[in-house]
Amino acid sequence: MTASTPSSTASQASRAYDLALEVIGAVEPRVAEATRQELADQRSSLKLIASENYASPAVLLTMGTWFSDKYAEGTVGHRFYAGCQNVDTVEALAAEHARELFGAEYAYAQPHSGIDANLVAFWSILAHRVEAPALEKLGAKNVNELTEADWESLRHDLGNQRLLGMSLDAGGHLTHGFRPNISGKMFHQQQYGTDPATGLLDYDVVAAKAREFKPLVLVAGYSAYPRRVDFAKMREIADEVGATLMVDMAHFAGLVAGKVFTGDEDPVPHAHIVTTTTHKSLRGPRGGLVLATEEYAPSVDRGCPMVLGGPLSHVMAAKAVALAEARQPEFRTYAQDVADNAKSLAEGFLTRDATLVTGGTDNHIVLLDVSSFGLTGRQAESALLEAGVVTNRNSVPSDANGAWYTSGIRFGTPALTTRGFGATEFDRVAELVVEVLRNTEPTTTSKGEPSKASYKLADGVADRVRAASAEMLDKNPLYPGLELS
Template identity: 40%
Template structure:
């Protein structure tokens, strides 16, 4: 980091930012929801746009002097529509959770029934967790995964839907390592007259690249974050092909839930949507999948138990029960050697949520740094050695040196 205004005005924050940069430079980031944006995206996010309030929508603002802001947001809208084959897009949600909240507020009433994936089997907090706004305001019922295959059993989903008759079905997950068949969800939703929403926060980049089944034309509405596999600025978007649904969503976002949108982040989203239309974006997404598969192969070769037996996307779940350690212990041991993962519940979890039996591993961030199969296999071997020698300081000390050496070969932009 160059000498800057920040270092002069606030040396403490400057120092902490430098330390965080060094930590990332010397570490291997395998948290499935993390990624690195391009310098172009970061430039947009750090621009003068952060200084403007812009309540409303393009050409319908409550303040003056927003002509260029309107053009920027409209570009983001048009690019999102093109990238995801949508007719309507709202690019203002500050996060994926707020995008989901806006859909609920737009299409449902408090207390209405929603069918979603169990939180402890792959679902997201905003899909009905009791501690979350969603679980407090709406009546959630859940489907899960088959105990044997650890994949979605659509016969069971159908039975639950027919029994519960939800007004909305959510297809989407936060820690599900397999492809999601939106067409099967559509058939179930049609049979009971429910709306269907896809939350593709984790797989948005794969969907955009044509490497995962597309939620359109099967879903009424699609939500996502823009900073995971999509590799954009932090935030969320909502897509639809239905005009009436889109109008309700716009009202739910503003003035229903949010005030002024973060136009600097929206500019960063617009840049990312443009980048996602390039050939190198497809190559990147394909490498994300290759790296995930290569990691899975290493773990299987070394005798680890992977939830569902492998992966179809950017992430995998490792059950650490056979090693006699918890997900928290595994996460903390790997952090000691500069490898970053997150502890994660696994289907039919027996440990408390703070401990967990598993860890979740993803490849978007390391792929953005430039890792390919050769490097990712090394990473898998590092993880194997640490987890099987969790109390051996000498082993961890040696692995940490190797991790730093490998990571510094791929400097951050």
């Protein structure tokens, strides 16, 4: 629901949620109360987490249905359980909307999350590039026909392929080969970073790294890189070294769907496989998608049972609704506003002498280096939360504080843009954030050493910031007209 949502729709949603919470409360009133409180908390805080948004009541209500009760392992028209005709309908709709929205040859709507989507993609690439040629060479139709010796040899090959992805501190994601993640354990992995002076991708350096390492998989995409990527260049690099180009667009999928990213900045025409979440900038339910060329479609289609368990049919139905919403003309306006608002937020920080990684943004992310305030990311995150500003700490390139305490705060504009915030409000947000950080000081540990976690926010600052935020939030209400009794 946005400011333009008809009052009749808001009234219907109010009745629906009131009745639902009444039913829930009759069984476990604490869950009903926590649900009411979550709405109140979200309405009263500045949500600036780049990976969060607000789904429409239609999307949210779609998840609370009896589709949740149905097992549907397999694919459309080819299930391992009977009675899946209605699941077939909603999964096919989700895939259809995804194909049309992104211009993809094939779409797979079953992944439960972004990490699951990446696992499906990784194993699909391994199946297509490693397993299938091995089976053909051995004259076997599937792995069950292999001798134990041949199977052990294939297992060795599957587990020793090379992956090249963006490093975590440069803005990549932990699923792009970070060692504590399963992706870092599946592959022999190396990472590419950004230019130390500018924080920007240097495609010549990426190409040189790829020539040296010769990966099977080249991963592009990011979770904290505040710039656009030239996916045509990434495909050239992948082709030169014989790699499969996989793009994780979980963060910026809404900007692709809304045609803010086109041409070489749109990953779908250039990548072999594209993965995404359906929440974040797409404003859908929590879940994932895989888009692929026809060449990789048969492998991706085996995501269940290759990687996934039973599909979440109620979430696939919600994906279909959200993707249908994203195909409407107003979504393009929203996506452009997200990018424009990020520039306004970045300019607001820069005019107040804050330090931004790469010096700005041209997507939906603004990455603030808080070391200039004498703080760690954890201290800054906590102080901002105390003042009602919800963010998350994030590494910056060559981060001296590591991945836990960090030196950065990542901001995103999708959620507040959904609420109707524009350039004026985001400049004010920058002002409030800087006010908090300038009035926050690190404290010392019990041993008298500087702490990386504890802090002291000057008296009165949190109340002033919350009051200023409330003025903007009241003018841009969340789910306007939706009132719970």
